[in-house]
Amino acid sequence: MDILSTIQIATLNxxxxxxxxxxxxxxxxxxxxxxxxxxxLFTSEFSLTGTHCGDLVQAEEFSKxxxxxxxxLKYSLPEGLVVGVGAPLRATDKRVYDVYVLLRRGKILGLxxxxxxxxxxxxxxxxxxxxxxxxxxVIGTEHLFSxxxxxxxxxxxxxxxxxADEEQVFGADVVLNPEAVRYELKGLSKRExxxxxxxxxxxxxxxxxxxxxxxxxxxxxxxxCLAAKNGELILRSKALSYARERLVNLSEGVQEVLPEIxxxxxAVGLGLFDWMVKTRSHGYALSLSGGADSALCAAAxxxxxxxxxxxxxxxxYKEQMESLxxxxxxxxxxxxxxxxxxxxxxxLTTVYQASEVSGEVTRTAAxxxxxxLGSTHYSWSIAELVREYTRLVNATTPDDPLNxxxxxxxxxxxxxxxxxxxxxxxxxxxxxxLVVTCNASEEAVGYCTMDGDTCGGVAPLACVSKxxxxxxxxxxxxxxxxxxxxxxxxxxxxxxxxxQAPTAELRPDQTDERDLMPYVVLDRIHELNQGELLFPQxxxxxxxxxxxxxxxxxxxxxxxxYFRKLCVSQWKRERGATSFHIEPCDLNAKSGFIFPLxxxxxxxxxADFKKQ
Numbered sequence: 354m355d356i357l358s359t360i361q362i363a364t365l366n367x368x369x370x371x372x373x374x375x376x377x378x379x380x381x382x383x384x385x386x387x388x389x390x391x392x393x394l395f396t397s398e399f400s401l402t403g404t405h406c407g408d409l410v411q412a413e414e415f416s417k418x419x420x421x422x423x424x425x426l427k428y429s430l431p432e433g434l435v436v437g438v439g440a441p442l443r444a445t446d447k448r449v450y451d452v453y454v455l456l457r458r459g460k461i462l463g464l465x466x467x468x469x470x471x472x473x474x475x476x477x478x479x480x481x482x483x484x485x486x487x488x489x490x491v492i493g494t495e496h497l498f499s500x501x502x503x504x505x506x507x508x509x510x511x512x513x514x515x516x517a518d519e520e521q522v523f524g525a526d527v528v529l530n531p532e533a534v535r536y537e538l539k540g541l542s543k544r545e546x547x548x549x550x551x552x553x554x555x556x557x558x559x560x561x562x563x564x565x566x567x568x569x570x571x572x573x574x575x576x577x578c579l580a581a582k583n584g585e586l587i588l589r590s591k592a593l594s595y596a597r598e599r600l601v602n603l604s605e606g607v608q609e610v611l612p613e614i615x616x617x618x619x620a621v622g623l624g625l626f627d628w629m630v631k632t633r634s635h636g637y638a639l640s641l642s643g644g645a646d647s648a649l650c651a652a653a654x655x656x657x658x659x660x661x662x663x664x665x666x667x668x669x670y671k672e673q674m675e676s677l678x679x680x681x682x683x684x685x686x687x688x689x690x691x692x693x694x695x696x697x698x699x700x701l702t703t704v705y706q707a708s709e710v711s712g713e714v715t716r717t718a719a720x721x722x723x724x725x726l727g728s729t730h731y732s733w734s735i736a737e738l739v740r741e742y743t744r745l746v747n748a749t750t751p752d753d754p755l756n757x758x759x760x761x762x763x764x765x766x767x768x769x770x771x772x773x774x775x776x777x778x779x780x781x782x783x784x785x786x787l788v789v790t791c792n793a794s795e796e797a798v799g800y801c802t803m804d805g806d807t808c809g810g811v812a813p814l815a816c817v818s819k820x821x822x823x824x825x826x827x828x829x830x831x832x833x834x835x836x837x838x839x840x841x842x843x844x845x846x847x848x849x850x851x852x853q854a855p856t857a858e859l860r861p862d863q864t865d866e867r868d869l870m871p872y873v874v875l876d877r878i879h880e881l882n883q884g885e886l887l888f889p890q891x892x893x894x895x896x897x898x899x900x901x902x903x904x905x906x907x908x909x910x911x912x913x914x915y916f917r918k919l920c921v922s923q924w925k926r927e928r929g930a931t932s933f934h935i936e937p938c939d940l941n942a943k944s945g946f947i948f949p950l951x952x953x954x955x956x957x958x959x960a961d962f963k964k965q
Contacts, residue, residue, distance in 0.1 A: 356508065356527065356558070357587075359392040362578045362601040364590070366566030368631055369403030372422050376401060378598040379438060380429060385600045387431045392506065397562040398439030398453060398514070398531045401426075405569035406441065410480050416443035423454060423461070424493050430458040435505050437512075437562075439531055441481065442466070445489045448482040452490070453512050453531050455503060461492050466499040469517035516547075523555060530561045535572035536593070536620050538936050541610065545579060545586060553584030560603070565594055567627035570811075570931050571944060573620050593619045595626060595657075595664035614825050615834045617935060618649075621813045622657030624933045628786060628811050629700075635678060636700035638780035639788045640772055640806075641723060641730070643705065643715030645822050646790040646814055648722055648850040652829050653813060654701050654788075655726045656842050658692045663837055688840055693727035701728040702779055706772045709736045710861050714853060721846035731779075735771040742767050757860055765860055769805025777808060786810050789930045794819035794872055796929065796940050797879045798915060799922025800865070807929055815932030816939050818876040819855065819865075827851050870911040874900060878915045883938040883946045889916060889955075889962045913962070916955040923950045 363382040367375045379396060386394045398404075401422055409415050419440045430436060435457050442452040442464070450466040466484030484499045491497075501521040503510045511522030513530050522528050528551070534544060544561070552559040558580065565576025573593075578601045580588035589607045591599075593616065611619060629636060637654055641647045662670045671681040679699050684691045703726075705719040716732065723730035743764070747754045757764055780787040789809035791801050793816050801807050814822060826847050828834065833843030855865040855872070869875060874896065881887045881895060889912050896908045903911075927942040927950060939945030 357603040358390075359508075360527070360560065360603055361386050361389065361391040361394050362560065362562050362590070362603075363394055363396045363400070363598070364563060364565050364576045364578060364601060365396065365400060365598040366574075366576075366596070366627070367400060367403045367564060367568055369406050369569055370409070372402065372418055375403065376422050376426060379426070379436075382598055382600050383430065383434065383436060387434060389600070389602070391434065393435045393437075393508070393510075395437040395529055395531065395560065395562050396439065397533045397564045398451060399441070399533055400564065401438050401440040403568055404533055404564065404572070408480075410441040410449050413443075415441075416449070419443075420492055423456070427456050427459060427461060427493075430456060432458055434458075435462065437529065437531065439533075442490055442492075444484075445491060449480065450484050450488065450490075450499075451481045451514070452499075453514075454492070455505070455510075461495045461497060462505065463500055463503045464490060464492075464497050465501055465503075465512035465514070466490075467514040468499070469515055513551075516551075519551070519554070525555070525557060528552075528555060528557055528559045530559065532561070533564045533568075533574060534561075535934055536575040537934060537939075538613065538617065540937075541575065541577060541592065544577075545581075545589070548579045548581045549584050549586055552581035556583055558582045560588075565596075565599070567624040567631075567933070570628070571941060572934050573624045575620070592616065593623050595623060595661040611835055614828050617817070617821075618653055618656050618825060618829075618834055619660060619836075620935065621653045621817075621933060622660055625654055625786075625788070625811070625813055626657040626661055629677065630673065632786065632810075633677060634786045635784040636702070636786070637788050638702045638704075638776055638783070638785040639728075640776045640790070641703035641705055641719045641728075642790070643718035643722075643850065644790075644853070645819070645826055645850055645855055646792050648718070648847060649822055649826055649829075650788050650790050650813060651701065651703060651722060651726055651728065652826075652842070652844055652847065655692070655697060655844070656834060656836065658696055658700055659689055659840065659842055660836050662688055662692055662696075663840055689842065693725075697727040698729050701726065702783065702785060703728045703730045704776055704779065705730070705732040706775065707732070707734045707736065708739060708768045708771075710768075710863075714849075718846070718849035718853070721849055722844060725844040725846050733775070735768065735775070738771040739768055742771065761860065766802045766805060769802035773805055773808040780809075788813065789815070791815050791929070792819045792822055793817055793936060793938070793940060794869075794875050794879065795865075796926060796932075797883075797922075798869060798875070798918035799925045800869060800918075801925060803925055803928060807925070809930050812930040812932045815929065816935040816941065816945070818879065818936060819872040820876045821936075823851070823855075823872070870914060874903070874908070874911050875915060878912060880938050882915075882919075883940065888958050889913075893962075909962075913959065916959060919948075920952050920954045923948050923952070 365378040439453045452466045454464045455462040468484045488499045509526040511525030511528040561579045564574040567573045575592045577592045578590040590601045787809035789812035792814045830847035833841040881892045
């Protein structure tokens, strides 16, 4: 029998600590796999527990539950099927390891524990020890030692967590890489290259298994499973499916990947959809300013509902949404018309909050975009609230009132903070997630107001640069974003957003780039510093070559400004809402770029830097 026809991959959207729910998804896929006549079914690492269970993985009760669920699975398996699952597991030395367990009905066939962690920023470094062949585990009555190669019904299977262990799987008929890899821009092409090159080095079949969905609140897993043989890619499964569980056959071949921009919005939408499902929220609330960031957040929510409907099908979509207390009527139109007219009025509540310096351009853009999406939209003014706060503070210095010449930041911040309570009330009243609209460029330099525009539970664009957001919005306006081969999301009135210069609209004639610098330059500095770990002088040298339209003195000013603002803004990043990992240069203070909260303002490194 052809070995490819005997192997299937189970990819699921787990929830951390949901042992029962995750196990049920695995059992559902086992039933489907049995019907298709598979002999081997492989899931990803952490498929039983979820990837980020935090410090609880060290708890004894956690370890006991893992063992109990493995035993439940062992006795629930059908005859003739070998299944692999991943979970943290405590060894006899009392340490916890990242383990992959192979089972068949009534028996644990063996296990493999990760023996090296090659990414120093990896969350696994904190939580798990490095195993050796002498590391012993007990599951029920069975004592097992970590291994990398297993004999399974004539199949010699190698389990490889990372490149450090490659030499231990030489000679295997099939090498399985069960590592759960989070989505990031351009990450899939790197994974494909590694799998192809590994299969060529080992001269064998290499298979990867991955999770899917937003499993821990920040990381989004694309669910892409890969296979390569002797250097040739033979499998790339569908990316970023909104399904809750999915069976992948090696015969599916190499599936098309959406263009980068479409894929990014699909990932952000998937993260938002899972936040709604896993927090059991009744949709989302959003302060829709008429600007680029809030517009893309709203569009991503619309995309997520459309993609979920297309991926799940009407029946499963209906079941999922009704479990969150939405009313799902029969679908008697096209997919987008149904989502826009029947679902988004329930799912998304938007509000435009005008101040005295707000203009008709942003009001119109917000109103028209909300109409394109079908959101329940409100428009009100915060001007009276701002005036009252200003009156209260002016009363403390009656002979010296606030003014924009001296108190510019104070008068800007009170406007942003006055917008927070109303939209929070909407979110609280209707059990909606309040979506934060900050972006990676502004996160880097602290161009945001704490307790103002940073208020909310999830910040889906906080790892997406502003220059990229502007490109995405232009594509949403025309020609639109692909959901699948038949369905495209296009929001024509996004053009009204794209036509504006980015502005926080907190003082007369304000533009963001006038306050900061051109976003394309800011984003490049961010990429060079956080991504390539370059410092001011090396960054300036690169900018001089890449941006010849700016003088060296202008670029020197931009670099100085960037680092001054970066250094004083870490406290904002540490207080910020949870963000999705999208771009490699992730500023998430918990899991991305780690920066000292108290620092010297980069003065030691700027001391010898060219001054303006």
